[in-house]
């Protein structure tokens with residue numbers, strides 16, 4: 001069986017990959033996440049996902065497959081990354097209030113010879129967020145390491161009035177598309193533990 005490596009420090013991505021029953025080993029390979037001048041958001045997330053996979057591959061024995069992913073929030077064509085401080089987080093939440101935005105998540109796989117990737121776009125609509133709510137939300141500690149300053153899987157769920165597309169992509173890894181990419185490297189999902197069904 002091909003060994004899968006997850007090049008990510010994100011606990012969300014670990015949980016999501018575990019959810020679909022794929023065994024993996026985490027490798028840490030931080031990269032520079034600065035957008036290139038004039039870079040389109042979809043090109044940006046796909047480039048970062050590929051860069052994470054390639055950087056992770058350097059930390060393996062060269063015989064496995066490495067998965068990298070990147071998530072960003074896009075509003076009016078602008079990339080909203082992780083807020084660097086309270087002011088940035090409050091500004092992001094204020095901008096997202098009562099509007100629809102896109103969440104882009106790209107996934108890339110490489111085995112050192114062949115690389116595949118995809119980018120998934122999901123539409124998320126927020127209800128009105130008051131300044132006081134944004135302040136309290138910041139104080140919860142949740143926005144700090146999340147693209148766009150919120151977590152749909154956490155307290156931030158109360159802001160989400162509608163979603164069109166992939167929920168798991170918003171959290172950090174589009175599971176249906178990831179399964180398809182894994183199949184291209186003959187890595188199946190649902191690798192049940194033998195003792196899980198009494199075998």
Ligand SMILES: Cc1cn([C@H]2C[C@H](O)[C@@H](COP(=O)(O)OP(=O)(O)OP(=O)(O)O)O2)c(=O)[nH]c1=O
Nearest residue numbers: 008009010070071146147150151152170171172
């Ligand atoms: C919009 C949104 C983002 N996020 C998270 C997913 C990502 O972890 C993070 C975006 O940052 P990323 O740079 O995509 O990922 P990361 O730095 O957390 O992890 P790594 O690069 O090591 O893989 O925002 C949520 O958890 N929930 C949400 O609703």
